[in-house]
Amino acid sequence: MRFLFKTAYEQDIKLFRDRTTVVWYLVLAVTVLALPAMLSRYYIGEITWVFIYGICGVSLMVLVGYTGLVSLGHAAFLGIGAYAHAYLVHHGVPWVASVAIAVAITTACGVIVGLPALRMTGIYLAIATLAFSVIIQEVFTRWEGVTGGFAGMAVDKPEIFGIRFSNETSFYYLCGATLALTLLLTQNLLRSPTGRAWIAIRDSEIAAQSMGVYLPFYKSVAFAYSAALMGLAGALFAHKIAYLAPDIFSILFSIQLLLLVIVGGLGSLQGAVFGAIFVALLPPIIAILRDSIPAGMADAAHATGIGLIGTIGHGIGEFLKKPGVEAGIFGLILVLVILVEPSGMYGRWTKIKLFFSMFPMYKRDSFKRQKSYMRSERLR
Amino acid sequence: MLQLMFLRRNGVVALEFVPRTRSDTGIDWVGVKPPARGGDKLATFLQLTLNGLAVGCIYGLVALGFVLIYKATELVNFAQGDFLMLGAFVSYMAIVWWGLDYWISFLIAALAVAAFGALLDMTVLRRVIGQPQFAVVMLTIGLGAIFRTFASVTWGSEIYTLPTPFSGVTQVAGVTLSHQYLSIIVATLILCGVLYGFFRYTRMGVAMQATSQNQLAAYCMGIPVKLIFSLVWAISAAVATAAGILLAPVTLIDINMGLAVALKAFAAAVVGGFGSIPGALIGGITIGLIELYAGATLPEGIKNTAPYIVLLVMLAVRPQGLFGTPGRKRV
Numbered sequence: 001m002r003f004l005f006k007t008a009y010e011q012d013i014k015l016f017r018d019r020t021t022v023v024w025y026l027v028l029a030v031t032v033l034a035l036p037a038m039l040s041r042y043y044i045g046e047i048t049w050v051f052i053y054g055i056c057g058v059s060l061m062v063l064v065g066y067t068g069l070v071s072l073g074h075a076a077f078l079g080i081g082a083y084a085h086a087y088l089v090h091h092g093v094p095w096v097a098s099v100a101i102a103v104a105i106t107t108a109c110g111v112i113v114g115l116p117a118l119r120m121t122g123i124y125l126a127i128a129t130l131a132f133s134v135i136i137q138e139v140f141t142r143w144e145g146v147t148g149g150f151a152g153m154a155v156d157k158p159e160i161f162g163i164r165f166s167n168e169t170s171f172y173y174l175c176g177a178t179l180a181l182t183l184l185l186t187q188n189l190l191r192s193p194t195g196r197a198w199i200a201i202r203d204s205e206i207a208a209q210s211m212g213v214y215l216p217f218y219k220s221v222a223f224a225y226s227a228a229l230m231g232l233a234g235a236l237f238a239h240k241i242a243y244l245a246p247d248i249f250s251i252l253f254s255i256q257l258l259l260l261v262i263v264g265g266l267g268s269l270q271g272a273v274f275g276a277i278f279v280a281l282l283p284p285i286i287a288i289l290r291d292s293i294p295a296g297m298a299d300a301a302h303a304t305g306i307g308l309i310g311t312i313g314h315g316i317g318e319f320l321k322k323p324g325v326e327a328g329i330f331g332l333i334l335v336l337v338i339l340v341e342p343s344g345m346y347g348r349w350t351k352i353k354l355f356f357s358m359f360p361m362y363k364r365d366s367f368k369r370q371k372s373y374m375r376s377e378r379l380r
Numbered sequence: 381m382l383q384l385m386f387l388r389r390n391g392v393v394a395l396e397f398v399p400r401t402r403s404d405t406g407i408d409w410v411g412v413k414p415p416a417r418g419g420d421k422l423a424t425f426l427q428l429t430l431n432g433l434a435v436g437c438i439y440g441l442v443a444l445g446f447v448l449i450y451k452a453t454e455l456v457n458f459a460q461g462d463f464l465m466l467g468a469f470v471s472y473m474a475i476v477w478w479g480l481d482y483w484i485s486f487l488i489a490a491l492a493v494a495a496f497g498a499l500l501d502m503t504v505l506r507r508v509i510g511q512p513q514f515a516v517v518m519l520t521i522g523l524g525a526i527f528r529t530f531a532s533v534t535w536g537s538e539i540y541t542l543p544t545p546f547s548g549v550t551q552v553a554g555v556t557l558s559h560q561y562l563s564i565i566v567a568t569l570i571l572c573g574v575l576y577g578f579f580r581y582t583r584m585g586v587a588m589q590a591t592s593q594n595q596l597a598a599y600c601m602g603i604p605v606k607l608i609f610s611l612v613w614a615i616s617a618a619v620a621t622a623a624g625i626l627l628a629p630v631t632l633i634d635i636n637m638g639l640a641v642a643l644k645a646f647a648a649a650v651v652g653g654f655g656s657i658p659g660a661l662i663g664g665i666t667i668g669l670i671e672l673y674a675g676a677t678l679p680e681g682i683k684n685t686a687p688y689i690v691l692l693v694m695l696a697v698r699p700q701g702l703f704g705t706p707g708r709k710r711v
Binding site: 064070116119120122123124126127128130131132134135138141142251255258259262319322323324325327328329330331332333334335338339342 | 513514515529530681685688689691
C-alpha cells in the first residue's frame with residue numbers, strides 16, 4: 001500500500017495521482033496508438049465503437065454518476081447531434097463548423113430539457129426525459145425535409161481541412177483523439193469548483209444548497225455539458241453508422257447507455273470507458289461465441305465420444321441465434337451487476353487493486369455499503 | 381425493435397430493417413379508427429369517448445399496478461408492461477394450445493403470473509430495498525428485457541390473436557358499441573370494486589394499507605411486512621395480467637405489447653399523481669381520452685406524442701399530479 005504524503009492543497013486536485021499513474025496512462029496511450037498496426041480492420045472498427053460509446057458514457061456519467069440526475073432520454077440528444085451534423089455536412093458546411101453547430105444545438109436542447117428538470121428529482125426526472133425522447137423520436141420520423149423520415153439518411157465519410165477520413169484506421173484515430181480530449185476536459189471540469197459542486201449536489205442537494213451551491217445553475221450546466229458531449233458523440237456516430245434512421249434513437253438505446261454507466265461503475269470516468277468497452281464489444285463476442293461454442297463442443301464430443309456434449313453445444317448455438325437473445329443477455333448482466341456489484345466494473349477493479357496492495361490485510365468491509373431505509377419521500 | 385444491435389454484424393456497417401409491426405411507443409388499436417369526418421358530430425364524439433374510456437381503462441389498470449407497488453415498497457416497477465405481456469401469452473397458451481375455457485384460462489394466467497410476481501419479489505427485488513431508486517429502476521428494466529427474451533424464445537416472435545367471447549357490436553343511436561371495449565370497461569369497474577373492497581374490509585388489505593404508511597410501525601404491530609410485499613407484487617402482477625388479457629384481442633399479442641402500454645401507463649400514473657390509486661385510474665382515462673381525441677382531430681404524429689406532451693405539461697405545472705400530495709424531503 002502506497003501512502004501519499006500530502007504537503008500542499010494542490011495535491012488534492014492533481015490530474016494524475018503520482019508518477020506511476022502517469023507511466024501507466026502513457027503505456028495505454030502508446031498501445032492505443034499502435035493497435036491499428038496489430039489488429040485487422042474488423043477489430044479496429046469495433047474499437048472505434050468503444051471510443052464513440054466512451055464519449056456517450058462520459059456524457060451520461062457527468063449527469064448520472066456525478067450530478068445524480070437520471071436521464072432516460074439521452075439517445076434523443078445523440079440523435080439531435082447526429083441529424084444536425086449530417087444535415088449540415090450534407091449542405092456543404094465545413095466539418096469542424098458543422099460539429100460546432102451540432103454541439104451548440106444539442107447544448108441548447110439540453111438547457112431547455114434541464115429547465116423543467118430543476119423542479120424534479122428521481123423518478124419524475126427519468127419519466128420526463130423519457131417523454132422528451134419519445135417526442136424527439138417522433139420529430140425525427142415526421143420532419144422528413146431534414147431527417148428523411150423513415151427512409152433514413154445516408155452520411156458521408158468525414159473530411160476535415162481537406163483530409164478525408166475514408167478508411168477505418170484514420171477514423172479510429174479521429175474518434176480516439178476526440179475521446180481523449182473529452183476525458184481530459186471532463187476531468188479538468190470535475191476537479192474545478194463546478195465538478196465539486198456537481199458531486200455535492202449528488203450526495204445531498206440540501207447540504208449543497210446550504211453550503212452556497214446555487215442548484216439551478218449547476219444542474220443546468222450539468223445538463224448542458226452532458227448534452228454537448230452527446231452531440232459531439234452524435235456527430236461521430238453519424239459517420240460511423242453511415243445511415244441514420246429514427247428507430248435507432250429509441251428508448252432502448254437510452255437504456256443501453258444507462259447500462260453502460262452502471263456496468264462500468266457510477267461516479268468514475270474510468271467506469272465510463274470500461275462500460276463502453278463492455279457495451280461495444282459484447283455483441284461481437286456473442287457473435288463469435290454463436291459459432292465457436294457449437295463447433296468447439298462438437299470437437300470435444302468427437303474427441304471424447306460422448307454425443308451429449310455435441311447436442312448441448314448445438315443447443316447453445318441455436319439459442320444464441322434466436323432474435324432478441326442479445327437484449328436478454330444485456331438485461332441479465334444488468335440485473336447481476338446491480339445485485340452483486342453495484343459499483344460496477346471499475347468498483348471491482350479498485351477492490352482487486354486494494355486486495356493486492358493490502359495483502360494479506362485486506363478487509364471485505366472496507367467497501368461495505370450503507371443502506372437507508374428511510375421512507376423520506378412521503379413523510380409529511 | 382433492437383435494430384441497433386444488429387447493425388454491425390460481421391463488421392459490416394449496414395442497417396437491417398427488422399419488419400415493423402408496431403413502433404416502440406405507438407399502439408395500433410385495431411378497430412379504433414377515427415370516424416369519418418362530416419358525420420354526426422355528437423355520435424363521433426360519443427364514439428371517441430367510449431373508445432377512449434376503454435383504452436384509458438387499460439392504461440389505468442397498468443398504472444394501478446405501478447402505484448400499488450410504489451405505495452407499498454417505494455420501488456418503481458418498469459417491468460409492469462412485461463407482466464402484462466407474460467399474462468397475455470400464458471392465457472393464449474391456455475386457450476389455444478390446451479383448449480381450455482376463456483374464464484378458466486383467465487384464472488390460470490392471473491394465478492401463474494401472480495405467483496411469478498411474488499417469487500420475483502422474494503428472490504430478487506427484496507434485496508434492493510434501500511438502495512438508490514435509480515438502481516431499482518434499472519433492475520426492473522433489466523428484468524423486463526429478460527422477460528421479453530424469455531417470451532420470444534418460448535413463444536416465438538410471431539403475432540398471435542386471442543379468441544374472445546366478446547366479439548359482437550351493438551348499434552345505439554349511431555354509436556357502435558364494440559363488445560370488446562365494453563368488456564374492458566366493465567372488467568375494470570369490477571376489478572376496481574374488488575380491490576377497493578379488499579383494501580377496505582379485509583384484514584390483509586388493512587394490513588397492506590398500514591405497511592404502505594409506515595413499514596417500521598407496521599412491523600412492530602406484528603404485520604408480516606415481507607409477506608405483504610410479496611402479496612402486493614402478486615396483486616399488481618395479476619392486475620397487469622387482467623389488463624393484458626383484456627387488451628389482447630384489441631392489439632394482438634406479441635413480445636413488445638407491454639412496452640408500448642407501460643410507457644403510456646407511466647404518463648397516466650404521473651398525471652394522476654404517483655402514489656394515488658384513484659389517481660392512477662383517472663390519469664389512465666385522461667391519457668386514453670386525450671390520445672383518441674388528439675388522433676381524431678390533430679395532424680398525424682400528434683396521436684403518439686400527445687400523452688407525453690400532457691405528461692411534460694403536467695410535470696411543469698403540477699409535479700405532484702392531480703391527486704398527489706407534495707412531499708418534502710427530510711435531510
